[in-house]
Amino acid sequence: MKNKLFIYLHSHLPFSLNKGRWPFGEEWLFEISLSTYLPLLNIFFELKNEGIDFHLNIGLTPVLMDQLKSQYFKEKFLEYIEIKEKNGLIDYERYKNDSKIKLTLDHYMKELSELKNLFIKINYDIVDAFKKFQDEGYIEIGTSAITHAYLPLLKYDYSRELQIKNGVIVYKKYINKNPNIIWLPECAYKPGIEKILKEAKIKFFILNYHSLVEESEEIFRYGKGEVKFDLKNRFSTLFLYQTDIGPYVLLRNPETSEKVWSRDYGYPGDGDYREFHKKSENSGFQYWRITDKNVSLGDKDYYDYKKAIEKTRIHAIDFNNNLEKIFSDFNKNYNLDGLIVAAYDTELFGHWWYEGVRFIKELLILSNKSSVYKTTTTENLIEQVSIKKGKFVESSWGLGGFHYTWYNSETIWMWDKIHEVEDKFMKLSKNIDENKLKALLKEKFLLESSDFPFLVTTSTAKDYAINRFNEHYDKFKMLLKDKISPGEINRDDFVFNNIHLRRYFDARIKKRSSIRKMGNNSNRKKFKTR
Numbered sequence: 001m002k003n004k005l006f007i008y009l010h011s012h013l014p015f016s017l018n019k020g021r022w023p024f025g026e027e028w029l030f031e032i033s034l035s036t037y038l039p040l041l042n043i044f045f046e047l048k049n050e051g052i053d054f055h056l057n058i059g060l061t062p063v064l065m066d067q068l069k070s071q072y073f074k075e076k077f078l079e080y081i082e083i084k085e086k087n088g089l090i091d092y093e094r095y096k097n098d099s100k101i102k103l104t105l106d107h108y109m110k111e112l113s114e115l116k117n118l119f120i121k122i123n124y125d126i127v128d129a130f131k132k133f134q135d136e137g138y139i140e141i142g143t144s145a146i147t148h149a150y151l152p153l154l155k156y157d158y159s160r161e162l163q164i165k166n167g168v169i170v171y172k173k174y175i176n177k178n179p180n181i182i183w184l185p186e187c188a189y190k191p192g193i194e195k196i197l198k199e200a201k202i203k204f205f206i207l208n209y210h211s212l213v214e215e216s217e218e219i220f221r222y223g224k225g226e227v228k229f230d231l232k233n234r235f236s237t238l239f240l241y242q243t244d245i246g247p248y249v250l251l252r253n254p255e256t257s258e259k260v261w262s263r264d265y266g267y268p269g270d271g272d273y274r275e276f277h278k279k280s281e282n283s284g285f286q287y288w289r290i291t292d293k294n295v296s297l298g299d300k301d302y303y304d305y306k307k308a309i310e311k312t313r314i315h316a317i318d319f320n321n322n323l324e325k326i327f328s329d330f331n332k333n334y335n336l337d338g339l340i341v342a343a344y345d346t347e348l349f350g351h352w353w354y355e356g357v358r359f360i361k362e363l364l365i366l367s368n369k370s371s372v373y374k375t376t377t378t379e380n381l382i383e384q385v386s387i388k389k390g391k392f393v394e395s396s397w398g399l400g401g402f403h404y405t406w407y408n409s410e411t412i413w414m415w416d417k418i419h420e421v422e423d424k425f426m427k428l429s430k431n432i433d434e435n436k437l438k439a440l441l442k443e444k445f446l447l448e449s450s451d452f453p454f455l456v457t458t459s460t461a462k463d464y465a466i467n468r469f470n471e472h473y474d475k476f477k478m479l480l481k482d483k484i485s486p487g488e489i490n491r492d493d494f495v496f497n498n499i500h501l502r503r504y505f506d507a508r509i510k511k512r513s514s515i516r517k518m519g520n521n522s523n524r525k526k527f528k529t530r
Helices: 026-047 063-071 069-095 099-121 125-134 159-173 193-199 233-238 254-261 303-334 354-368 410-425 434-447 453-458 462-482 487-494 508-513
Strands: 004-010 057-058 139-144 182-183 204-207 213-214 240-242 248-251 339-345 373-376 385-393
Touching: 004 139, 004 182, 004 303, 026 063, 026 069, 026 099, 026 125, 026 354, 057 063, 057 069, 057 125, 057 182, 063 069, 063 125, 063 159, 069 099, 099 303, 125 139, 125 159, 125 410, 139 159, 159 193, 159 410, 159 434, 182 233, 182 254, 193 204, 233 303, 233 339, 248 339, 248 385, 254 303, 254 339, 254 410, 303 339, 303 373, 354 373, 410 434, 410 453, 434 462, 462 487
Parallel strands: 004 057, 004 339, 004 373, 057 139, 139 182, 182 204, 204 248, 240 385
Antiparallel strands: 213 385, 240 248
């Protein structure tokens, strides 16, 4: 059998450079780059040097990619690392009589030095470093909507088209090829989006497992049909699905999702792993372990890095065994090659789950040795796995499987403003000044970021999100009335300044404008959450 494991890590952070520092703002990007992106690159170098033939897919949203490529980021991020090093030295003095904390601090200071040297080694360019691994055939880089807009709730198909196709423009600018796969922001799907994907020459996209509402009985292998049979629900996610007009859907596998996502039942909640929420007041370093989820922060035990790393090996073995069992059950029952899609937010690994990056390395080593399955990218995927026709319902990976996380009583006003801006953009003259058009597009895109309603709903950074949202709404209106210049916009919101954003203005605008407005969602079908 030639079963395939498709690992997809979705990387995204909203535009935050020069938009506040701490606790909300550009330090989000610095912290994630230090705890997740550089450690991932580090294990890729290690695996390559160890001769491991690994394959993994990593999505970089266009807005994240452009920030990582900016000179501002490169300079400020290096300063951030150096500040962390200085704070570590202060911690040595503060905890000089605590041998257990000092042991963990020794590890952190060594790690900081290694990651700083890695950043210098890759010429301060995280995106280009990932690109080189793609060029060498180890990974595949996916794209997303340009600012991670929650696509189903935009008023017009035209707005969805602008988000997706301008995202492709950014991808091609930095990766020098067309993307094969897209992560729809928040796994949020609305029937018809696949038409835009086909126009953008994107072949694959990922959906949550509950989005599948109808599947054909006939199974296809590349170039031929096979026997019909009734498929058990458990195995529905082990197929690649072709939509009516062409692009293929990969369905997230629920069993592998819970193993990694769930704090109650998944690996990240293990008591030996590092506690995220308890930090040193001076440095922000975490010297304590989870201990038990019911233990208060004040009663957390000391963290033991070596013991935690041993747990990543144990958990990787368990995950690998579970994968092989799912594949074997599928093979025995149906004599077909299976596909498991293990898709997560990249930032879970390293940032939230400190040891998660090491877990990925251990899993990739085990996958390389497995006789049951191999890791893969989209290259030749159509020829490698079993395919069915499928129909999919409007959905997301949010609470209840629908739109509530982004559309609720606290965020309705945001969607009113987004739709207002969409309407105004539709009415722009064909002859508008190009610089003004680009600035309007930029502010429209930034306004549409799914992060703002998410942060309001979760109260994670509610005031910050509201202020940022209103900032971009006000700038769009001021630009329309020439109360602010495109140059001022580009100095303040310096994302995409080197990108030729496109309006795609042609006869389709009138056609797109006839698409019905998103109705009240309160009576829509709700889906059972995982």
